[in-house]
Amino acid sequence: MENQIFELSYALDTFYFLVCGALVMWMAAGFAMLEAGLVRSKNTTEILTKNVALFAIACTMYMIVGYSIMYPSLGASLLAGITGDGVAGAEEPATYAPSADFFFQVVFVATAMSIVSGAVAERMKLWSFLIFAIVMTGVIYPMEGNWTWGGDPVFGMYTLGDLGFSDFAGSGIVHMAGAAAALAGVLLLGARKGKYRADGSVVAIPGANLPLATLGTFILWMGWFGFNGGSVLATASVENANAVAVVFMNTNAAACGGLVAALLTARLLFGKADLTMALNGALAGLVAITAEPSTPTPLLATLFGAVGGILVVFSIITLDKLKIDDPVGAISVHGVVGLLGLLLVPMTNDGSSFSGQLIGAATIFVWVFVTSLIAFFAIKTVMGIRVTEEEEYEGVDLSECGLEAYPEFVSAK
Template sequence: MENQIFELQYAIDTFYFVICGALVMWMAAGFAMLEAGLVRAKNTTEILTKNVALFAIACTMYMVCGYAIMYDGGIFLKGITDFDLAGVLSASAENGFDGDSVYSGASDFFFQVVFVATAMSIVSGAVAERMKLWAFLLFAVVMTGVIYPLEGSWTWGGADVFGMYNLGDLGFSDFAGSGIVHMAGAAAALAGVLLLGPRKGKYGANGQINAIPGANLPLATLGTFILWMGWFGFNGGSVLKLGDAANAHSVAVVFMNTNAAAAGGAIAALIVARILFGKSDLTMLLNGALAGLVAITAEPSTPTPLLATLFGALGGVLVVFSIVTLDKLKIDDPVGAISVHGVVGLLGLLLVPVTNSDSSFSGQIIGALTIFIWVFVASLIVWGILKAVMGVRVTEEEEYEGMDLVDCGMEAYPEFVKS
């Protein structure tokens, strides 16, 4: 009977991991649509190419070495694709199976690899419209194969930071990755943006900021809804278990709070934009929803629904002011990725101790600094090497012509010409 219960839980938890991983994979489509909608038409094909290619690179590099670095899972996934039911049952009996999470190692890899791709997708939008495609893709190899997995090993992997201290022992907690995934992606993006410089015409000689509107706001809106939906897998899957009543309830709470935070962020950003600009800014509304999602990701299981809404609203307010501030500092981020995922990612980490007594503000700050410094400095070095070896920015003429024709040789919206 105990074996049957174990097998049932193994099946349920494995299936839940796979389904949540598929939802997170769907976020790749959300990032692609969001970014494609917020760039100019002449750069759309290249953005789509980047998003598909980076996902493929992330999957491959995490298989080759990333998973092994992060969880000591064996290079090329050695061993985790094997399945021996008798061996699994024997290990369960020996360790005294008590209802803990039990699932296939392959499902764990699949769930983790889509998180890696999410972190890299954040970089794509921030460096859009002026970075060389192949420089970006080479950076993706290092980011997904080494930089992200190493900081992931210090957090979710439980390893000591360069053998010095363990973040978990210091009171650091990040339920689904406000810092580990989102702030890390933003740190890599910031390093690239600083070396890259702003788009031509974005900032005037006298300090004025020139808006560069996206080409397709319906597409950006679709991308936001796709991300909102995918986030249920992102946060819900991080419960790591579904096969009993208590954890099934926890999953439902996480889904509820994730949705509440997104709604709170969207409403707050819309109101703040209306007050500041006198208009109901759709792009701020979209980024507000995403900011709410990032803010709750660090701890969606312990807040009440009201607190989750308020946490999301804080993210929505913060992201508007952050986007405006970065523009004043002439840090050109076409899609607001650094603000949404970096600034609000830090907020999410700092909110964790409000409802989670197992964490501490000092631990959250040390963890945030560790993640940011490592990813930013490592990324700056890699971007710098790429800049010296092959260059990271296209020429002014190529930027004017558009990345679609320069890198891909095709346009996303070709005109209809009579023959």
């Protein structure tokens, strides 16, 4: 009887893990639609190509090398083809299939890389970006993941968790890490032509398809239930089922709080209801709650999301003043608000500390930013990372992909 209960629990937890992983994989479509909607139509095909290609590269690189860096014992088991009810070297049997864990983890890697895609949009060479994706998903992300979630340090005896660092589903480990890499790329690339005038004024470059951007946001919103809910790691008990329900509830509450707060902030600042700020506000709320969605009350989760929604508006404005050109607001949404999410954790989770959160955030940012800067600089030296001014003017769809997303759109002569 006891064995039958274990088998049922194992099957349910594995199935739940796989479903949540599929939801997170669907976030790749959300990023693709969001980014395609927020760039100009002449760059849409290249954006879509980057998003599908980076997902394939992330999954392959994480399987070959990344998973073994992040989880050494689990990676060895995966490469050895062990897919049974246990993991080589584990002290006790796993409660779900090890291959399900890999699938769930690999879609997180792709999420981190998708953040970079939007920030460098409209002026980065496609193949340079894909080469960076190899480095990011194969080495940079897995290494900081080992120091945080890995539990089996590659270097040293301790993980950041031993210092009081906690990140439930990845506000820092996934989102801030992706934003740190994006910032490195943006600083080396420079701004899009015409974005900033000599007198210091900022020229708005509106996206071509706001319905598509809105659809992308809703897809990301839905996928986030798998992102945060799956991080409970189980559901086949009363305790775990309740925990999953709380995480789903708080995740949704934070997104709502973020959207409403960003919309109101934009109304106060600009006198209009800015849709793009509202969309980024929802995403900011989701990022803010990701570090700890299991311990706040629903009202507190809403307030946390609202703080993220307000912060993201001011962050986007500030980055523009600093002439840091981020077409989709990825650095603000995932980086600035990712840090906020980490700092909110000790307010409801006694197992963390502000000092531990700060040490963890600094470690993740410095590692990812510096290594990404080195990688981008090396690629720039060897093959260049930015398209020519003429190619940027014509649109990178034709120069990088040879076809347009909207070929029926023709300009009057």
